[in-house]
Amino acid sequence: xxxxxPMQIKTIDDFQCVCEARGIEREVSLFMLQGEEIGPGDxxxxxxxxxxxxxxxxxxxxxxxxxxxxxxxxx
Amino acid sequence: MSHSAExxxxxxxxxxxxxxxxxxxVCGGHERTISLxxxxxxxxxxxxxxxxxxxxxxxxxxxxxxxxxxxxLHEDIILVTFGDMLRVPxxxxxxxxxxxxxxxxxxxxxxxxxxPSEAVRIAKENASRRVVFFAAGFETTTAPVAAxxxxxxxxxxxxxxxxRLTWPAIAMLLDSxxxxxxxxxxxxxxxxxxxxxxxxxxxxxxxxxxxxxxxRPDTLLAAMYSVLRQLKDGKRFLDNCYQEVVLPGGxxxxxxxxxxxxxxxxxxxxxxxxxxxxxxxxxxxxxAHDARRHFRAYADDSRKRVGEMPPGCDCARxxxxxxxxxxCRLYGLGCTPRKPIGPCMVSDEGACRIWWSxxxxxxxxxxxxxxxxxx
Ligand code: SF4
Numbered sequence: 001x002x003x004x005x006p007m008q009i010k011t012i013d014d015f016q017c018v019c020e021a022r023g024i025e026r027e028v029s030l031f032m033l034q035g036e037e038i039g040p041g042d043x044x045x046x047x048x049x050x051x052x053x054x055x056x057x058x059x060x061x062x063x064x065x066x067x068x069x070x071x072x073x074x075x
Numbered sequence: 076m077s078h079s080a081e082x083x084x085x086x087x088x089x090x091x092x093x094x095x096x097x098x099x100x101v102c103g104g105h106e107r108t109i110s111l112x113x114x115x116x117x118x119x120x121x122x123x124x125x126x127x128x129x130x131x132x133x134x135x136x137x138x139x140x141x142x143x144x145x146x147x148l149h150e151d152i153i154l155v156t157f158g159d160m161l162r163v164p165x166x167x168x169x170x171x172x173x174x175x176x177x178x179x180x181x182x183x184x185x186x187x188x189x190x191p192s193e194a195v196r197i198a199k200e201n202a203s204r205r206v207v208f209f210a211a212g213f214e215t216t217t218a219p220v221a222a223x224x225x226x227x228x229x230x231x232x233x234x235x236x237x238x239r240l241t242w243p244a245i246a247m248l249l250d251s252x253x254x255x256x257x258x259x260x261x262x263x264x265x266x267x268x269x270x271x272x273x274x275x276x277x278x279x280x281x282x283x284x285x286x287x288x289x290x291r292p293d294t295l296l297a298a299m300y301s302v303l304r305q306l307k308d309g310k311r312f313l314d315n316c317y318q319e320v321v322l323p324g325g326x327x328x329x330x331x332x333x334x335x336x337x338x339x340x341x342x343x344x345x346x347x348x349x350x351x352x353x354x355x356x357x358x359x360x361x362x363a364h365d366a367r368r369h370f371r372a373y374a375d376d377s378r379k380r381v382g383e384m385p386p387g388c389d390c391a392r393x394x395x396x397x398x399x400x401x402x403c404r405l406y407g408l409g410c411t412p413r414k415p416i417g418p419c420m421v422s423d424e425g426a427c428r429i430w431w432s433x434x435x436x437x438x439x440x441x442x443x444x445x446x447x448x449x450x
């Protein structure tokens with residue numbers, strides 16, 4: 001449950017934003033990152049629908065290798 | 076600059092540290108990577124990797140799950156909870172619902188959610204009814220619950236909070252006679268929110284090396300290398316092997332929200348007992364959203380006992396790293412993810428579940444019996 005996944009921000013509306021990863025879109029709250037410089041195109045670490053931290057594009061990409069493995073194992 | 080998993084594996088083997096050493100992790104996500112990537116088989120044989128208290132669903136008090144079941148059955152409410160909680164068993168007489176899943180089959184309006192935002196949406200869509208959000212989790216999951224309330228939740232949304240802090244369980248183990256580990260890998264996403272400094276006491280007070288790690292094999296192996304190197308050199312410090320995400324101080328805004336909405340106090344852990352300063356509770360200023368204050372009649376203190384796991388289930392010792400999952404007599408025999416007996420086989424973050432889904436099939440008891448009969 002404490003695993004957060006990196007997603008890319010598409011659009012922002014106040015504290016709500018739409019994020020995308022692997023072709024899947026999700027509504028994500030930016031409430032915990034208020035005060036941070038953040039915009040469309042940035043990557044965030046998302047946990048239970050809330051962004052908990054900004055991450056670099058590079059780290060986002062390499063994290064996904066791991067999640068692919070986890071998803072494959074669960075399938 | 077980061078190195079590959081192969082690099083760190085080579086470094087681990089090249090270190091020439093031969094003493095037996097037990098490294099504990101406190102995160103289901105860490106245990107999952109370790110098991111799935113087969114790290115136990117790849118690292119030097121003197122290193123044991125011990126899964127510790129890293130599963131919030133597993134240690135969620137039995138009386139809280141029971142309370143949620145009773146609320147769903149006897150009040151006109153919608154109960155929402157993270158999906159992992161649905162199958163967690165409680166100890167009840169035969170024929171009574173022993174999980175939220177069974178309570179739903181018995182007519183309770185119980186809905187799994189994946190985010191606090193869904194709880195808000197359901198409360199808005201059902202303005203005439205009360206919605207109770209049964210929220211178990213460690214800091215990473217509890218912070219978004221706090222954010223949900225800090226932002227302003229609908230009046231009809233109440234929270235039955237079972238949030239826990241991770242570090243006090245490690246503090247309790249270290250203060251006990253037998254901690255059972257020589258080094259610690261600290262949880263990366265808890266540290267992302269709370270800051271790595273929370274784990275400094277492991278080094279300062281107990282002289283035990285610690286390193287914060289992320290969730291890929293390379294960062295976990297880097298953390299193992301760091302703590303072994305510390306043991307070898309006789310130096311101790313808190314290392315951060317997940318610097319790209321874990322910043323000094325953590326996410327201060329999230330901490331501010333947690334502190335605004337919740338206070339920390341002593342709390343019960345299933346199978347473990349009360350751990351000082353380890354649980355979140357809603358502050359008086361958020362009493363209007365506190366299911367515990369609204370539905371006092373369902374809080375049953377008499378259920379607060381240590382060791383209230385299902386009969387035969389050794390989860391309590393699995394959670395504390397005293398035994399490995401396959402050292403439970405029921406592992407893979409009476410208990411599998413399809414027919415789980417204890418919470419450690421129910422939750423995605425339970426060590427039993429992780430070991431089983433990673434392919435560990437041999438029950439150590441069975442193995443021993445077989446070897447005896449063959450030999
Ligand atoms: S294998 Fe099943 S019964 Fe044994 S400790 Fe794990 S969850 Fe409990």
